[in-house]
């Protein structure tokens with residue numbers, strides 16, 4: 001099941017919260033900054049032990065002060081016009097994040113709109129890739145029961161709602 005809601009991902013009580021991080025995994029702005037602020041310093045301390053993360057991959061930490069069990073850190077593609085494998089890397093973010101969340105027994109997973117902020121990935125294009133990838137993985141690997149796309153603004157939420165509607169057509 002995939003649901004789309006508007007809100008602040010750091011307030012969602014789920015098994016796994018996905019963070020849109022950067023390759024250093026040492027924090028940043030946007031949702032990365034919000035997650036680190038809400039989780040507290042223990043999150044950064046654990047991130048320091050992970051040795052970074054490549055775009056499209058995902059690494060797991062505890063969730064500390066967040067109302068979740070784990071944080072799945074993934075790194076989206078920086079948008080460069082679409083000819084540098086950005087679509088495939090974004091799909092890999094969703095696939096890797098669901099895989100590692102399932103491996104850790106997470107039933108419910110909250111995702112932000114990966115790469116559509118500072119990384120500049122076009123919103124509707126990202127939403128289509130995200131929803132198609134999530135639906136495909138959840139169909140074949142039933143470990144994660146519910147995914148919540150947590151969108152910070154209504155424009156973003158509408159883009160993901162449209163992508164879900166397109167999938168159901």
Ligand code: APR
Nearest residue numbers: 008009020022028029030031032034115116117118119152
């Ligand atoms: N809850 C949910 N979504 C949020 C929140 C929040 N608290 N804060 C921001 N967002 C949304 C943004 O509005 C955007 O739609 O997350 C989406 C992703 O935007 P960014 O956080 O800028 O992430 P991204 O585009 O993947 O860029 C990653 O930004 O913060 C740095 O360290 C990060 O270098 C990395 C880069």
